[in-house]
Amino acid sequence: MRELNAIRISDGHYQVDMRGWVCPYPKYAVEGLVRKFDKGRLDLLVDCPSATEDVPKVAKAMGCAVPEVNQIGGGEWQIVIVKQ
Amino acid sequence: MTTQSNSVAATSRWGTISNNLTDVFYISVWRKAWPLWVGAVALAITNLFMFAFARAVGVFPQMGMWGAQVYNLAGVKVDAPFTAYPLTPLHLDMHSMINFGIILGVGMAALLAEEFKIRKEHWSGYAAAAAGGVLMGLGTVIMPPCNVGGFYTATMALSLSGPLAAIGLVPGAYVGGLLMKWQAKQAVAALDFNALPVGAPVTKRPSSAQPYVGATIGVALVVIAAVYAAQGMVKQCGLLLFGAIFGIIFQRSRLCFTSAFREILISRNGTLMKWVLFSIAIGTVGFALLKATGYQPMHYVLPVGLHTVVGGFIFGIGMSLAGGCGIGILWRSAEGYTRAWVAVVTGMMTAGAWVLIYGKHVGEGWLYGKPHSLAQYGGWFGGSAIVFAFLAAFYLFILYVESGKRERA
Numbered sequence: 001m002r003e004l005n006a007i008r009i010s011d012g013h014y015q016v017d018m019r020g021w022v023c024p025y026p027k028y029a030v031e032g033l034v035r036k037f038d039k040g041r042l043d044l045l046v047d048c049p050s051a052t053e054d055v056p057k058v059a060k061a062m063g064c065a066v067p068e069v070n071q072i073g074g075g076e077w078q079i080v081i082v083k084q
Numbered sequence: 085m086t087t088q089s090n091s092v093a094a095t096s097r098w099g100t101i102s103n104n105l106t107d108v109f110y111i112s113v114w115r116k117a118w119p120l121w122v123g124a125v126a127l128a129i130t131n132l133f134m135f136a137f138a139r140a141v142g143v144f145p146q147m148g149m150w151g152a153q154v155y156n157l158a159g160v161k162v163d164a165p166f167t168a169y170p171l172t173p174l175h176l177d178m179h180s181m182i183n184f185g186i187i188l189g190v191g192m193a194a195l196l197a198e199e200f201k202i203r204k205e206h207w208s209g210y211a212a213a214a215a216g217g218v219l220m221g222l223g224t225v226i227m228p229p230c231n232v233g234g235f236y237t238a239t240m241a242l243s244l245s246g247p248l249a250a251i252g253l254v255p256g257a258y259v260g261g262l263l264m265k266w267q268a269k270q271a272v273a274a275l276d277f278n279a280l281p282v283g284a285p286v287t288k289r290p291s292s293a294q295p296y297v298g299a300t301i302g303v304a305l306v307v308i309a310a311v312y313a314a315q316g317m318v319k320q321c322g323l324l325l326f327g328a329i330f331g332i333i334f335q336r337s338r339l340c341f342t343s344a345f346r347e348i349l350i351s352r353n354g355t356l357m358k359w360v361l362f363s364i365a366i367g368t369v370g371f372a373l374l375k376a377t378g379y380q381p382m383h384y385v386l387p388v389g390l391h392t393v394v395g396g397f398i399f400g401i402g403m404s405l406a407g408g409c410g411i412g413i414l415w416r417s418a419e420g421y422t423r424a425w426v427a428v429v430t431g432m433m434t435a436g437a438w439v440l441i442y443g444k445h446v447g448e449g450w451l452y453g454k455p456h457s458l459a460q461y462g463g464w465f466g467g468s469a470i471v472f473a474f475l476a477a478f479y480l481f482i483l484y485v486e487s488g489k490r491e492r493a
Contacts, residue, residue: 024346074199075198
């Protein structure tokens with residue numbers, strides 16, 4: 001089975017690497033991810049352009065803030081999700 | 085135009101003009117995503133112009149021809165699946181020019197926006213893409229043809245098959261989408277935030293040379309088109325450029341038909357499909373007007389029967405698994421998705437083998453019904469009215485599905 005690459009950057013700050021997961025996987029995964037961590041900051045790395053719109057929409061609908069969507073390279077983005 | 089992306093204060097009048105031009109013609113067009121409605125309108129208008137020029141948009145029948153070409157090169161004699169798309173050297177085939185144009189147009193747009201990347205996949209992704217390609221290859225010859233040709237163009241061309249294809253495509257895309265949602269759920273379930281290794285965050289890489297490569301592709305595209313024009317191959321030249329325009333529209337507006345079909349039932353969100361319906365509405369008026377003058381009245385009026393729905397269902401599952409419909413996988417291929425490369429190959433090889441499998445061409449024999457134009461009912465006006473009634477019914481269906489979201493949550 002396919003696994004998610006994830007690391008802890010500091011307490012309450014995680015990074016989940018979904019580069020290589022095509023659209024719509026990041027959009028489908030973000031709902032579960034947001035539910036799963038208590039609070040803090042989650043950096044989701046994606047490499048499909050449409051996820052930069054879909055993922056913030058889902059996260060915001062779940063009450064999270066999405067302060068930043070940063071392009072980190074050619075065809076790669078970091079989506080910052082903050083759960084209070 | 086108040087938004088200035090350049091923070092450098094313009095000192096002179098020419099500086100202001102230059103900043104303005106950059107904002108409009110580079111930032112807004114090539115760097116920022118287009119609103120969906122712009123994509124929807126541009127798509128309908130481009131399709132109309134291309135129909136008036138030669139033919140409307142659709143990409144899979146020519147890909148089936150490519151597959152048949154490969155079999156013939158390998159020594160297996162087989163005819164192309166669609167009689168209207170006979171075996172032709174690819175560089176002379178006007179239909180294939182649309183596909184090449186889409187690939188070049190998307191490649192150019194993706195590079196200009198720095199969205200290109202060779203995206204490698206997990207083996208399960210390649211397996212899904214291979215299966216998706218096979219299902220799309222089968223769907224395209226059974227329906228026929230592909231999602232954009234068989235639903236989008238066919239509906240605006242007043243073919244009864246268009247609406248019927250949607251009846252198969254919606255549940256098909258749903259089944260494929262469920263599988264993807266399940267996979268995502270499994271992966272999230274296996275993740276434990278309390279047991280993660282400690283690591284360093286990613287750092288932003290400096291901007292790349294992608295925009296220059298993109299601009300080079302744009303120049304190459306114009307040169308290739310000019311060569312065709314100089315050779316007197318006006319159709320090939322024109323369809324290559326039209327294909328590129330389609331590619332640019334799809335890449336910039338992200339108007340993905342697979343997502344449009346899939347998300348209606350998966351996320352109870354029909355936003356994309358509503359814009360597709362709007363696009364069809366614009367196109368229908370133009371197609372009816374052109375056809376009413378006697379211009380290609382049976383263009384994209386396709387065989388219709390139970391096979392339309394079944395083929396749509398098969399195609400729908402396939403496009404979800406592959407991550408794009410016929411145009412979608414060409415588009416993603418040009419953005420560097422290796423998953424889409426696999427789907428293109430299995431899709432064209434499956435469609436290309438149809439005459440071997442079935443023994444006849446698409447549209448012939450027991451499987452297929454006859455082409456049925458809605459213009460039979462009250463002429464082009466009556467036919468259009470039926471299409472608009474269908475669009476309204478589809479729209480109401482989407483509203484009905486969307487309104488159920490609150491109850492479930």
